[in-house]
Amino acid sequence: MSWLAPALWLARKDLRLEMKTRDVVASVGLFVLLVVVTASFAFPTGGAGREGVAAGVLWMSFLFAALLGMGRSMAIEKEDACLEGLLVSPAPREAVFLGKLLTNLGFTFAVEVVILPVFIALLQLRPGGGLWLLVLSAFLGTLGLVTVGTLFAAMAVNTRGREAILPLLVMPVSVPIMVAAVKVSQAGFAGGMGEGTLPWLLLMVGYDALFLLVALATFHHVTEE
Amino acid sequence: MSDVKAPTLDGSTRPRPVEPAVAEPAERTRRLWGLLALVTIPVLLAMAFWYAPEDANQGAAQRIFYIHVPSAWIGFLAFAVVFVASIAFLATGARRWDDLAASSAEVGVVFTSAVLITGPLWGRPVWGVYWTWDPRLTSFLMLWLIYLSYLVLRGYVPEPIRRARFSAVLGIVGFLDVPIVYLSARWWRSEHPTQFVVEGGRLPDQMLVTMLVGVVAFTFLYLYLLSVRRRVARLRAAAELEEVVR
């Protein structure tokens, strides 16, 4: 059986569920917005070199968004044994992983799409030609976070701590992708590719590819009983 | 929804665990490692203080290097063992691989902590700062955090086989992450010039020899602690069995 079709059905189902309940996007979105606004007060908005600080704060807020979203999305599957419903179905385990990955990507992107313009406005940044780089870094960075996070979320919901231990598992492992995302976003805020930006982009691509493979290979171990 | 075992109908003792009984690491091997560690560590300390020359620039504080570097090697080696054991566990399902991984993680975190403690102790008198974002030190900080998340995860999963599976996946992901962390720490640092380079360069022979003795001594210590910890794991598993049979 193919992987993609069931994965898309799963993502579509999550979208429909979210549209009905507004469970995830509302709480996560609001929280992240608060983070951004608070950070804008705390950090100097003017001055040269603020792109670095801005990039750091931006990615902290994206990280929170991803963690909260992934945790919540897996917790929903845990209710009424819905996750088991997925595992009992003819869909391959990899498809279940991909489906949740797409869902988590979607949620996080939705939050990011709102946050980014707000951020740029609040901190009076002028990315100009660097906007495409910002979007690219958001995509690659989020993909990395969500790949590792979806795998770990499937583990987390099956522990005593439930989804609350997800940040604990994700954060150490996600440091490289976060650092890279910050670096590239910084360049984006500053107007475009800088001297050292390309290696960081390549690192992001490498990280995403590697952990996507690892996650696909190990997901069935995580869901087996 | 896991079922709890109920007593059998006829009350007879049932065939016990499914895995073949695994031999304990021989008492003698454990003692051997212990002995070797006991012998080589004082030698290391002696060499560190008297044989190795004093560094012209850094003075006596540099001697902590002979603890710092071997600890780093072992901290990394221990995690490599966790990685291999994790893969072996997922491939075979044999519990002894999980015991090995868990034991190596616990011992490894101790050595990694030593790296993080000796680092600042070295840094302060020599360079005036407790911490630098030097790529190696940063990588060890992250390694330490990954170790911790591994151990905390284990604490959160009471059922042994599931615990083993989850740990194995985290062990694999964590280990693969470490080189990437190092890479990103190196590139990141290159934009913030620092006042020293810990590359080792060309060490005078005496220092090199002392350091190698340190690596050897710490390896014995690691092997000893590892075998002790594995024995504890085995005893604990046996005790679990006892409780259930009773």
Added chain:
Amino acid sequence: MRERPALGISLEQVTKAFGAQLALDHVDLEIPQGSFVAVMGANGAGKTTLLRTIAGIAVPTSGSVRIAGVEMRRAGPRLRALIGVVAHETMLYADLTVAENLRFHAGLFGLAHPREAVERASERLGVTPVLDRPVRALSRGTRQRVALARALLHDPAVLLLDEPYTGLDEAAAASLSELLEELATPERIVLVTLHDVVRAMAGPRRLVVLSGGRVALDTPIDGRSEDIAETYLGLLRQEVRR
């Protein structure tokens, strides 16, 4: 032309350990096509684990589970296409409507004609009137029927039900029994776990009793209901004694 192996479930020395506890202890079981089996046993005897092992969610610590001659471990997705499961919990998304739930599962199962499958299943289970209501708003009995509809979407050859009678009133239970009898055709295998001896004798054609993860009793039910009930009560008496 290769002959398709007869569809049957085969458990060979299946053991499932959770830590040091054995939920299943070297279980051997052959369930040929056309079986309608009632699985009974005290709580914790291994009934749920048995079902989960056959369904492919739980992987045996040792031993093998085969369906149609193929090992579950090797061909998971293909074999799961033959199995429908109704568990303790509904496996339905409470905030979605019945129709949305069924349509989702039909798509997930990879059915060629999802819409028709949903129509068929909801007709059969009598849930067409509530198609547009959220699952959260339904009674336990109705939710059960939706769960069953879900399990039947792909017209599985094997139907596994874990304590489906729990929480049902008399009318709902009777209707479920009727349905299961209908479904237990010569082409299918139906496996039900339950606690009620009377119900176990009423429809199923074979009784398997588990105790402590082992098969304590395995007998066809062919009108000797009283004798079988006696034996079962005897087993229970023994258990109570210890």
